[in-house]
Structures are given as structure tokens and as C-alpha cells.
Amino acid sequence: MNPMKNIDSKCRRSAFTLIELLTVISIIAILMAMTIAIISYAQDKAAEEKTKSVLIAVKAGLERYKDEYGEYPEPFENSGTGKSGSVALYQALMDDGDDEILGGPDEPSDGRAGEGMLVDMKSKGFVDKEGSTYWIKDGYDRKIYYQVYDPENPEATNQMTYDLWSFGKDKGGNKLNNENEAMWIKNW
Numbered sequence: 001m002n003p004m005k006n007i008d009s010k011c012r013r014s015a016f017t018l019i020e021l022l023t024v025i026s027i028i029a030i031l032m033a034m035t036i037a038i039i040s041y042a043q044d045k046a047a048e049e050k051t052k053s054v055l056i057a058v059k060a061g062l063e064r065y066k067d068e069y070g071e072y073p074e075p076f077e078n079s080g081t082g083k084s085g086s087v088a089l090y091q092a093l094m095d096d097g098d099d100e101i102l103g104g105p106d107e108p109s110d111g112r113a114g115e116g117m118l119v120d121m122k123s124k125g126f127v128d129k130e131g132s133t134y135w136i137k138d139g140y141d142r143k144i145y146y147q148v149y150d151p152e153n154p155e156a157t158n159q160m161t162y163d164l165w166s167f168g169k170d171k172g173g174n175k176l177n178n179e180n181e182a183m184w185i186k187n188w
Contacts, residue, residue, distance in 0.1 A: 050139025061093040061119030074102040080147030086135035089146040093118045109134045138166040
């Protein structure tokens with residue numbers, strides 16, 4: 001009996017084959033992909049829930065505003081497509097300026113909530129700014145959009161009071177999913 005042959009066969013038994021190594025790598029890759037997908041899904045759901053919570057808080061603030069002033073704050077540019085509605089919403093609820101609210105004395109925001117603040121979104125991290133312009137943001141770190149009902153243009157809004165929405169994960173606001181419906185988080 002050849003002693004070298006016996007040692008050689010023992011070494012081969014303890015080593016991995018190429019097929020076994022590729023199988024293990026494939027299994028690890030599949031598990032990693034599944035983990036990343038689950039984490040991404042959980043993050044998206046968390047952002048959606050945060051956005052819904054922000055909309056509920058903003059609605060409560062708007063009702064307090066209406067109780068105090070008899071009407072909802074109307075943005076200077078009330079089309080719902082621009083920044084004006086988002087900024088007017090911030091200014092009305094945080095009592096920080098009023099240059100974007102129709103009929104206001106044209107005081108710009110300074111980043112500090114006034115004594116008449118109706119809902120505190122800043123301490124909860126739902127206020128964003130660009131330069132000296134502030135607005136309330138959603139769970140996706142995008143603007144909350146706001147538009148007041150206009151009796152002269154009733155088809156511009158879906159409700160007889162105001163529309164409040166976020167584009168959610170639909171980043172561009174115009175992309176559609178398979179059901180041909182925008183993926184917005186909205187009040188209607």
C-alpha cells in the first residue's frame with residue numbers, strides 16, 4: 001500500500017468542489033436579495049404611514065384654523081401645482097409669516113413658529129426649507145400639497161373644502177402604476 005495515495009485521498013475528501021462552492025454563493029445571494037427586498041418594503045410602508053400621520057395632523061390643524069378664522073387658509077396661487085399651497089399650509093399652521101396666504105399682510109416666514117401655532121410639525125421633523133422658504137413635508141421628504149375649493153372653478157378640487165395630498169412614492173407625480181392610478185396618498 002502506498003502511504004502517499006492514502007494522504008491524497010483524505011485531502012480531496014475535506015475540500016469543497018466548485019459546484020458546492022457555487023451553490024453556497026448562490027444561496028447567500030438569494031438570501032441577501034430577499035433581505036434587501038424586505039427592508040425596502042418595510043421602509044416604504046413606514047414612509048407611507050408617516051405620511052398618513054402627517055396628513056391627519058395637518059387636517060386637524062386646518063380644522064382648528066377654520067374654527068379660529070372662519071375659513072380655510074387660501075394659498076396666494078391656489079392651483080395646487082406649485083409651492084404656494086405647501087408654503088401657505090406651513091405658514092397658516094405654524095403661524096410663521098403669511099406672504100403665501102391670500103389676503104395676508106405679506107410677512108415672509110422666518111423659521112420660528114408663532115404663538116398662534118395650530119400644529120407643531122417642526123419639532124416632529126416634518127418641516128423642510130429651501131433658502132428662506134419653509135413647507136410641511138411628508139414621510140418621503142417631499143412637499144405636502146394643498147388647494148382650497150374655488151367656487152369659480154369647482155372641478156379643480158375633489159372636495160367642497162380643500163384637497164390635501166402627497167405624491168408618496170410616485171416621485172414625479174405623473175407616473176402611473178399598472179392599475180392606471182397614481183400612487184398618491186390623499187384626502188379623498
